[in-house]
Amino acid sequence: MYYWRRFQIPILIGLAVLFIFTLISINLKHPHPSGGVESLVVGLTAPVLEGFHKVGAGVARVWNGYFFLVGLEQENELLRRQISEYKQRQTQFQEARLGQERLEKLLELKSRVTAPVTAARVIGYDPSPWFKSVIVDKGEAAGIRWGMALIHPDGVVGRVIESYANYAKIMLLIDRNSAVDALVQRNRQRGILEGVGSNVCRLRYVLKNSEIQVGDVILTSGLGGVFPPGMVLGHVAMVDKKTPGIFQDIEVKPAVDLASLEEVLAVAMVNPLLQK
Numbered sequence: 715m716y717y718w719r720r721f722q723i724p725i726l727i728g729l730a731v732l733f734i735f736t737l738i739s740i741n742l743k744h745p746h747p748s749g750g751v752e753s754l755v756v757g758l759t760a761p762v763l764e765g766f767h768k769v770g771a772g773v774a775r776v777w778n779g780y781f782f783l784v785g786l787e788q789e790n791e792l793l794r795r796q797i798s799e800y801k802q803r804q805t806q807f808q809e810a811r812l813g814q815e816r817l818e819k820l821l822e823l824k825s826r827v828t829a830p831v832t833a834a835r836v837i838g839y840d841p842s843p844w845f846k847s848v849i850v851d852k853g854e855a856a857g858i859r860w861g862m863a864l865i866h867p868d869g870v871v872g873r874v875i876e877s878y879a880n881y882a883k884i885m886l887l888i889d890r891n892s893a894v895d896a897l898v899q900r901n902r903q904r905g906i907l908e909g910v911g912s913n914v915c916r917l918r919y920v921l922k923n924s925e926i927q928v929g930d931v932i933l934t935s936g937l938g939g940v941f942p943p944g945m946v947l948g949h950v951a952m953v954d955k956k957t958p959g960i961f962q963d964i965e966v967k968p969a970v971d972l973a974s975l976e977e978v979l980a981v982a983m984v985n986p987l988l989q990k
Contacts, residue, residue, distance in 0.1 A: 827865070829942060830982040832857050834864075834882070836975040846889040846909065848975060853878045861940060863981045869946035869969030870894070870934060871978050882980070886972050887915055887947065895938050896947055899931040907932060907947050907966060913973070915948060917964040922955045924962070932966050942981060 834850035852858050854877050864871040864884050872892060876883035885892055892909035896917060903924045905917040920926060930950040936943025952965035 827942065827979070827981060830857075831979045833977060833979055834858065835977055837881075840883075844890075844911070846886040846892075846911065846972070847872075847875070848884050848886065850882050850884060850978065850980075851880070852980070853880045853882045855879050857982075858882045858980045863941045863945075864978045865942075865945060865981055866970045866975070866978055868971070869948065870941060871970055871972065871975065873940055874980065884978075887968050887970075888913060888972060894941060894947060895935045896932050897935045898926060898950075899933050900927075901925060904935065905964070913968075914951065915966045915968060917950070917966050918961065920962050920964055921960060922962050926950060926953050926962060926964055928953060 832852055834852035834856070836848050837851045838849040840847040840849075850858070850864075858874060858877055860874055860877050862874045864873060870887060872884045872886040872889070874882050875885045886909070887894065887907070888909040888911065890909055890911045892907075892915075894907045895904070896907040897904050901924070903920055903926065905920040907915050907917055909915050917926075917932060928950050932947040932950065934941040934943055934945040934947060946969040948966040948968040950964060951967040952963075954963040957963045
């Protein structure tokens with residue numbers, strides 16, 4: 715009884731359709747001249763058949779649309795993968811191009827330096843907040859010794875403070891222990907460029923009556939036997955003559971972006987007597 719109530723309407727519709735098709739079959743086998751029965755049957759069945767046709771057509775459209783969307787999604791996924799591959803190739807090409815440009819600049823710098831040089835790649839930064847240094851992938855086996863200057867196409871990087879068989883530690887210009895004899899390119903005023911532990915340096919011991927301007931280029935003097943003369947150290951970023959004492963407060967921004975070093979050149983010491 716439960717199943718009869720549940721499926722009563724579908725069963726009645728099915729029986730009605732079966733009855734209608736039976737009448738059509740009988741009418742076709744025994745046609746009546748008046749066509750009364752045929753007209754009645756057609757009048758009753760046509761709307762039903764039309765409804766079945768529309769439902770079937772709708773189902774077909776939904777089904778075809780489903781497969782169309784599935785195919786479209788697959789095509790989109792393929793296109794997304796291709797775009798990702800193209801972007802990766804573009805990135806690799808860009809890296810290769812930039813690497814080639816850096817190499818060309820390094821070779822050009824090497825041709826301008828009269829002292830023997832050794833190329834090295836930066837492989838790590840000292841994580842300590844008290845020291846500013848990097849590690850390079852060449853050491854004593856490649857001729858890199860304690861005290862040698864490290865330079866870059868943009869200017870001076872620092873000097874070697876520790877050297878091992880295949881690695882070396884480089885103290886950067888901005889380290890608090892760094893000090894380089896320097897001069898102002900424009901007027902040849904002398905001073906000592908010292909690191910202060912941040913991303914800038916200070917040009918010390920320049921008298922207040924000396925004319926120093928923002929933008930002045932600071933070079934290595936060549937004194938001390940470590941750095942070749944005329945190498946760019948940085949540019950004056952700030953000048954303050956109002957501080958107490960006889961010296962100016964001069965802030966210098968290093969010429970090299972010391973936070974993103976990749977390749978450097980180690981230069982043999984100008985004065986080999988300083989070599990350990």
